[in-house]
Amino acid sequence: MYKMKTSMFPSGTYRVFSSRAVRALTKLTARQLQYWDETGFLRPSISTRKGRGTLRLYSFRDLVALKVAAELRGTLPLQTLRRLVAYFQKLDYTSPLAQVHFWVGRGKVYFREAGVTREAHRPEQSLIEGTVQIREVLADLSRQIDRLDARTPGRIERRRGVMSGKPVIAGTRIPTASIWRQVKEGLDADDVRKGYPGLTRKDIDAAVAFEKRTRASRRTA
DNA sequence: ACTCGAAATCGGTACGCGTA
């Protein structure tokens, strides 16, 4: 999972999801994501494939749409979902599955817009049984993402794309080597934490222990 | 201890074939 800097959002960052993260969060398969992209059903809006080895990057809205599609896909054929998406796109919804709360009754599609329930005129033959609660999907996804993000204090990890893959405190971009350097210069754990308020005592100890271990094994090797 | 470059590895996509 990536965070991208952008000036478009007040918070300064927004989330970008690799296909790996999307798979973890939606339970869709890699082949499904590829097929849905190929056929234009649900495409990654941040970055599409540009040859082998490049990443598909999905926005949060893409993720919500995929999650909704994955849930609907359990009971509906893809063709029906395609028709539904195409129908709402005609109404200028760029990502209907992530934007529209819709349901069907007596052959008519209803949807909610700005808090007002409206009837979609001439809803082709889209027949959706049941409803999709976008708000619940959003809450559910947020919980899952929080769980993925949750830091376990005292854990060291290497992550692709983070500090050139060097060992860092899990969930951060703080290299264990930086902690080690400061401790070697005579700072104690509390001093180090002043520089990194987010870290716990356990993080500092783990980083120091990790560096001691790797440096010792490098010497003996 | 540090730097550099080559090789190995990893995580991902592309593609073709098979199938329900």
Added chain:
DNA sequence: TACGCGTACCGATTTCGAGT
């Protein structure tokens, strides 16, 4: 049509050895 599966391929990252 809507994938699953196996294999080839790609680009980024990691590892490792040699040189300084």
